[in-house]
Amino acid sequence: MSPAAPRRSGSQPHGGHDQRIEVRKTYKLYIGGAFPRSESGRTYEVRAAAGSFLANAAMGSRKDARDAVVAARGAFGKWAGASAYNRGQVLYRVAELMEGRRAQFASDVATAEGLPPSRADQVVSQAIDRWVWYAGWSDKIAQILGGLNPVTGAYFNISAPEPAGVVAALAPQHSSLLGLVAVLAPIIVSGNTAVVVASQARPLPAVTLSEVLATSDVPAGVVNLITGRTAEIAPWLATHRDVNAIDLSGAADADDLSWAELERASADNLKRVLRPAGDGLDAVEPDWSAAPDLTRIKAYLETKTVWHPKGH
Amino acid sequence: MAKFDYAPAPESRAIVTIRPSYGLFIGGEFVQSTDGSRFKTINPSSEEVLAEVTDAGQGDVDAAVRAARKAFEGPWGRLPGAERGKYLFRIARILAERAREFAVLETLDNGKPIKESRDVDVPLAAAHFFYHAGWADKLEYAGLAGGGGQGPKPLGVVGQVIPWNFPLLMLSWKIAPALATGNTVVLKPAETTPLTALLFAEVCQQADLPAGVVNIITGAGQTGRHLIEHPGVDKVAFTGSTQVGKEIARSIAGTRKRATLELGGKAANIVFDDAPIDEAVEGIVNGIFFNQGHVCCAGSRLLVQENVADDVVMRLKRRLQTLRVGDPLDKNTDIGAINSAAQLARIRELTQVGESEGATRWSAPCAFPDRGFWFPPTVFTEVSQSHRIAQEEIFGPVLSVLTFRTPQEAVAKANNTPYGLSAGIWTEKGSRILWMADQLRAGVVWANTFNRFDPTSPFGGYKESGYGREGGRHGLQAYVTTGATR
Numbered sequence: 009m010s011p012a013a014p015r016r017s018g019s020q021p022h023g024g025h026d027q028r029i030e031v032r033k034t035y036k037l038y039i040g041g042a043f044p045r046s047e048s049g050r051t052y053e054v055r056a057a058a059g060s061f062l063a064n065a066a067m068g069s070r071k072d073a074r075d076a077v078v079a080a081r082g083a084f085g086k087w088a089g090a091s092a093y094n095r096g097q098v099l100y101r102v103a104e105l106m107e108g109r110r111a112q113f114a115s116d117v118a119t120a121e122g123l124p125p126s127r128a129d130q131v132v133s134q135a136i137d138r139w140v141w142y143a144g145w146s147d148k149i150a151q152i153l154g155g156l157n158p159v160t161g162a163y164f165n166i167s168a169p170e171p172a173g174v175v176a177a178l179a180p181q182h183s184s185l186l187g188l189v190a191v192l193a194p195i196i197v198s199g200n201t202a203v204v205v206a207s208q209a210r211p212l213p214a215v216t217l218s219e220v221l222a223t224s225d226v227p228a229g230v231v232n233l234i235t236g237r238t239a240e241i242a243p244w245l246a247t248h249r250d251v252n253a254i255d256l257s258g259a260a261d262a263d264d265l266s267w268a269e270l271e272r273a274s275a276d277n278l279k280r281v282l283r284p285a286g287d288g289l290d291a292v293e294p295d296w297s298a299a300p301d302l303t304r305i306k307a308y309l310e311t312k313t314v315w316h317p318k319g320h
Numbered sequence: 321m322a323k324f325d326y327a328p329a330p331e332s333r334a335i336v337t338i339r340p341s342y343g344l345f346i347g348g349e350f351v352q353s354t355d356g357s358r359f360k361t362i363n364p365s366s367e368e369v370l371a372e373v374t375d376a377g378q379g380d381v382d383a384a385v386r387a388a389r390k391a392f393e394g395p396w397g398r399l400p401g402a403e404r405g406k407y408l409f410r411i412a413r414i415l416a417e418r419a420r421e422f423a424v425l426e427t428l429d430n431g432k433p434i435k436e437s438r439d440v441d442v443p444l445a446a447a448h449f450f451y452h453a454g455w456a457d458k459l460e461y462a463g464l465a466g467g468g469g470q471g472p473k474p475l476g477v478v479g480q481v482i483p484w485n486f487p488l489l490m491l492s493w494k495i496a497p498a499l500a501t502g503n504t505v506v507l508k509p510a511e512t513t514p515l516t517a518l519l520f521a522e523v524c525q526q527a528d529l530p531a532g533v534v535n536i537i538t539g540a541g542q543t544g545r546h547l548i549e550h551p552g553v554d555k556v557a558f559t560g561s562t563q564v565g566k567e568i569a570r571s572i573a574g575t576r577k578r579a580t581l582e583l584g585g586k587a588a589n590i591v592f593d594d595a596p597i598d599e600a601v602e603g604i605v606n607g608i609f610f611n612q613g614h615v616c617c618a619g620s621r622l623l624v625q626e627n628v629a630d631d632v633v634m635r636l637k638r639r640l641q642t643l644r645v646g647d648p649l650d651k652n653t654d655i656g657a658i659n660s661a662a663q664l665a666r667i668r669e670l671t672q673v674g675e676s677e678g679a680t681r682w683s684a685p686c687a688f689p690d691r692g693f694w695f696p697p698t699v700f701t702e703v704s705q706s707h708r709i710a711q712e713e714i715f716g717p718v719l720s721v722l723t724f725r726t727p728q729e730a731v732a733k734a735n736n737t738p739y740g741l742s743a744g745i746w747t748e749k750g751s752r753i754l755w756m757a758d759q760l761r762a763g764v765v766w767a768n769t770f771n772r773f774d775p776t777s778p779f780g781g782y783k784e785s786g787y788g789r790e791g792g793r794h795g796l797q798a799y800v801t802t803g804a805t806r
Contacts, residue, residue: 089758155793157792159774167792252783271573278787281573310763312764314767315767
């Protein structure tokens, strides 16, 4: 390890009196709109794809996961009750802010995933565009997925989608930004709140995203982000009785983790489970650049049907 | 209050021919079990043995799944949707033609009043097939595909396990969407109510449905487990208890099997002080005493606004004394028999717990037949939220009454349950109905009505009441694949 290794930004100290030592960032969790360290006091080393030391990220614990669920539950009512137009604007605002921080995201992604700068820039564009795509769905899904049901008898009968509640997500291990956005945006667009476990080995783009979220209009607690060992945190979320749904996408290539066991644990309160891609017990990380569809939005929706008699 | 005397008005059972014993319906014909045993199904209102049926073993389940696979990969899989739909139309028509026969048989095997099997179960079952028949060649219009990707494709072989409370109706909720979307089926009816499913097998034969498209295997829990865990099953559809639903969710964890689970409930039926009280009382009665309370979406918790609670409970008790409990085949009967000795024991146990925990019990005075399984319409007052009778599904004619003062309190109490299947609201104020409907975490909300069902109307729960919807466009989703999740 070489703690003194220059940061990826290339801001090398100059010689002589102009020499300036870079101010480094402390990478923390994002829970309830705040940036706490892990209550466990633990950190772990995050390294670039090329192997150099990048940071000591917070190593989230069971308690952090539970705090995040409490924050997500607390934020749920207001976020679910916000107008669809408002939620759409809030998600779009995230895209706007990411565009402003494009260089930082591109640098984060290039370092974390070992991509050449042009490719990293392309991934950032895709991630921003993914926010824009999902933002536009907020005020359309009720019409696309709901509607009037022509029942027999003198009744008004209508079905509409509602958010399932608190959704836990294991973010993809490889695609540290685009994959994260592809998993997160469809959770919150319909009014769910999220507890996301960032990519274990590539958590820094997620932390940067949490900094964007904190300064955007996304209310505190709507998105909560935990860095650390996926296999340590995921079981606490799978067994948590106040989590309504879980996305196991990040089980693909996660160390020491069985998505089958997580799904089994999720049955205790009948969580809606979005399984990782792949066949059988295999879990594979999909190509996140592929055009998305409504599957992920639908995975965290409940259909509510309301009846009322007609009369005069 | 003066009481009319009714002369007995029994529906004739001559329309039904029950065979002394039944095999399994596999590959288009009734076959003998290879590794199962036999058990008897009885009439719960008389304890008379109706027939002997097969307790299918693992080998039988395997044969049924293979027959379904063969049909899926054979003629059924190749059939255009329009032609597939015609089979469903045929089934709908035959069910209507033989409606009285099905109604009588359902009442004999289940114990429910003939007026319910005749006017609710059987017509709705036929309507389900008719509704889904029309979908078979229109699936690309159903909004099922994620969009831009591939069109909806069937999953393959569907294993379905259904409960005893609405045997034929639940069969139709399961089989109609499965076939409309091009899947093939192995269905296991409940242990205590196998007969209408076996009669439905004859309907499939009359409709000339290709062999193996629908297979009916009878048996108890172990047969259901064999079916659900069978590696040849691509999708599982279950209606029943939350406990078994969780077992199923665990057993398919780590597989690529899809599942829909329609499980238990503990619905709040919420009565505000501005509601038309007599109408609300009818709604309360329909909510919890329909089908002897053997209804997953039953309004088993009455939440009544405090200032009208005494009046509502008084009128409710008066109304319950006019309900006619007895011979299910009598056309005047309102409340039939409890479905089984085991269910009766469960109801008795929970009502005893209700009394021992301090709630006040009142039961309508009833004269029961000498034999059979009976339980009087029962109301508990002085119930608090922590009482087991306010938390657990009793699945019987037992109502727990709680009170509230404000709409916010009603919402908090209504949602204070791990279940989320249904809810009822009684008020004349439109804006309050819509606000309440938004706040209630339940899949079906009945406002100024209760226990209404329709093939076009999606049904299913939030939280531990299960997942997936049955009915409507939404119900098709669980039976198709539209490509990989991205």
